[in-house]
Amino acid sequence: MAKVIAGMTISLDGFIADERGDHGMLYSDFEELDGPYLDEVREVTGAALMGRTTFDGAEDPDGYADGYEFQVPIVVLTHDPPAVEPKRNDRLFFSFVTAGVEAAVARAAELAGDRAVTVIGGADLNQQLLAAGLVDELWVDVMPVLLGDGLRLFERAPRLALEKLGVVDMGARTSLRFRVLRPG
Amino acid sequence: MAKVIAGMTISLDGFIADERGDHGMLYSDFEELDGPYLDEVREVTGAALMGRTTFDGAEDPDGYADGYEFQVPIVVLTHDPPAVEPKRNDRLFFSFVTAGVEAAVARAAELAGDRAVTVIGGADLNQQLLAAGLVDELWVDVMPVLLGDGLRLFERAPRLALEKLGVVDMGARTSLRFRVLRPG
Numbered sequence: 001m002a003k004v005i006a007g008m009t010i011s012l013d014g015f016i017a018d019e020r021g022d023h024g025m026l027y028s029d030f031e032e033l034d035g036p037y038l039d040e041v042r043e044v045t046g047a048a049l050m051g052r053t054t055f056d057g058a059e060d061p062d063g064y065a066d067g068y069e070f071q072v073p074i075v076v077l078t079h080d081p082p083a084v085e086p087k088r089n090d091r092l093f094f095s096f097v098t099a100g101v102e103a104a105v106a107r108a109a110e111l112a113g114d115r116a117v118t119v120i121g122g123a124d125l126n127q128q129l130l131a132a133g134l135v136d137e138l139w140v141d142v143m144p145v146l147l148g149d150g151l152r153l154f155e156r157a158p159r160l161a162l163e164k165l166g167v168v169d170m171g172a173r174t175s176l177r178f179r180v181l182r183p184g
Numbered sequence: 185m186a187k188v189i190a191g192m193t194i195s196l197d198g199f200i201a202d203e204r205g206d207h208g209m210l211y212s213d214f215e216e217l218d219g220p221y222l223d224e225v226r227e228v229t230g231a232a233l234m235g236r237t238t239f240d241g242a243e244d245p246d247g248y249a250d251g252y253e254f255q256v257p258i259v260v261l262t263h264d265p266p267a268v269e270p271k272r273n274d275r276l277f278f279s280f281v282t283a284g285v286e287a288a289v290a291r292a293a294e295l296a297g298d299r300a301v302t303v304i305g306g307a308d309l310n311q312q313l314l315a316a317g318l319v320d321e322l323w324v325d326v327m328p329v330l331l332g333d334g335l336r337l338f339e340r341a342p343r344l345a346l347e348k349l350g351v352v353d354m355g356a357r358t359s360l361r362f363r364v365l366r367p368g
Contacts, residue, residue: 012324012346012362013338014198025343130330140196142326144346144362146314146338154197154330159209162196162328167353174351174360178196178328 002046002112003136004105006119006126008153009173012142015150016123026143037170038069041139045072046115047108051125052078061086068092070118073111077104077125101128123151130157130180138162138178186230186296187320188289190303190310192337193357196326199334200307210327221354222253225323229256230299231292235309236262245270252276254302257295261288261309285312307337314341317366322346325359 008016009026017023048070055076058064064074065087074094081096088094095111097104108117119126119135129135140153162178169175192200193210201207232254239260242248248258249271258278265280272278279295281288292301303310303319313319324337346362353359 012322012360013341014336018343138196142360144348146341146344146346148341148343152198157197157330157332159202159332160330162330164328164356164358167351167358169351172348174348174358176196176326176358 002109002115002117004049004109004117004119004129004134005044005137005139006129006135007137007139007141008119008121008123008126009141009143010153011145011147011150013146013148014152014154015147016121016153018147018150021151025145025147037168037173037175040168041118042070044116045070045118046112047072047117048074048120049104049108049117049125050074050076050120051122052076052080054121054125064094065089065092070120073108075104075108075111075117077101077128101125101132101134105129105134123153123155126153127155127157130154130160133158133182135180137165138180139175140178141173141175144172186293186299186301188233188293188301188303188313188318189228189321189323190313190319191321191323191325192303192305192307192310193325193327194337195329195331195334197330197332198336198338199331200305200337202331202334205335209329209331221352221357221359224352225302226254228300229254229302230296231256231301232258232304233288233292233301233309234258234260234304235306236260236264238305238309248278249273249276254304257292259288259292259295259301261285261312285309285316285318289313289318307335307339310337311339311341314338314344314364317342319364321349322362322364323359324362325357328356 071091076096095107097107161181165177255275260280279291281291345365349361
């Protein structure tokens with residue numbers, strides 16, 4: 001089955017957004033090497049998995065088909081699918097899954113083929129996946145900022161040993177990559 | 185004035201110890217490259233700064249002079265200095281400072297000479313130093329484990345931009361190093 005890569009970009013103090021839900025402080029003022037970074041993530045990604053809040057973060061859901069950085073099938077875990085299906089193209093289309101996090105992963109794995117399921121966000125989905133033992137790898141990118149408060153990527157995660165796969169040091173961003181070693 | 189290097193070793197989810205105060209999970213099961221790692225930290229360290237709980241973490245305070253990994257002057261911030269001064273040697277002796285965090289840093293800087301003041305712990309001292317704007321660099325070492333709960337290194341830190349100085353990837357340990365950019 002396709003492996004599931006969870007994780008997000010965080011501040012050094014562990015937040016994915018500040019207390020106003022603003023992600024901007026994570027990226028502002030830093031030289032971003034998004035090109036090579038995204039190329040690598042895109043290369044391994046066969047399907048994207050996101051929560052409903054992340055999906056709703058787009059101003060216009062039709063915009064995903066027009067220019068989203070991952071042009072792959074996107075699975076959205078939600079209690080309440082949108083009435084109108086967003087625009088699709090040859091590579092990108094949406095599956096809204098209401099049957100829970102395991103069903104969402106199963107659907108995404110089906111769509112990912114021999115590539116990975118990449119978890120786009122948010123924090124809540126990452127936490128659900130970790131709690132359910134559905135995460136194979138964690139890719140956590142640390143940005144050089146302290147936010148002080150906000151939404152944490154990790155809240156009461158299960159106690160898990162990890163195996164470090166590597167560190168990618170690219171400009172302001174440091175990408176830490178781990179394999180999840182499930183407790184025996 | 186000697187620069188102040190704060191920071192500690194944390195789990196990927198940001199804890200310096202689990203909910204029982206146990207640091208062991210951060211290190212167990214990992215290949216530790218403590219030799220080269222400590223050599224580097226020792227080389228830059230002119231004086232060590234610690235909180236009282238960290239000082240009390242030693243089974244026997246006389247043991248510091250006999251074999252502590254930092255054989256430099258040690259400043260302890262405390263409300264209540266011990267009645268008996270611990271054993272000292274030619275390089276290592278204690279200064280117990282009760283006049284607050286700024287006084288403790290000033291004393292440590294005096295003792296550090298042209299090398300740095302290295303903050304040994306704990307979380308509370310790190311937080312006080314950050315809040316007071318007394319930190320020049322943050323060296324945060326991430327270990328490959330999720331603890332789920334415990335004592336966080338960063339709790340309501342001031343909002344600060346950092347400049348990444350570098351990443352040292354040594355075995356299980358990833359040392360992230362930043363300069364603190366004080367808000368203008």
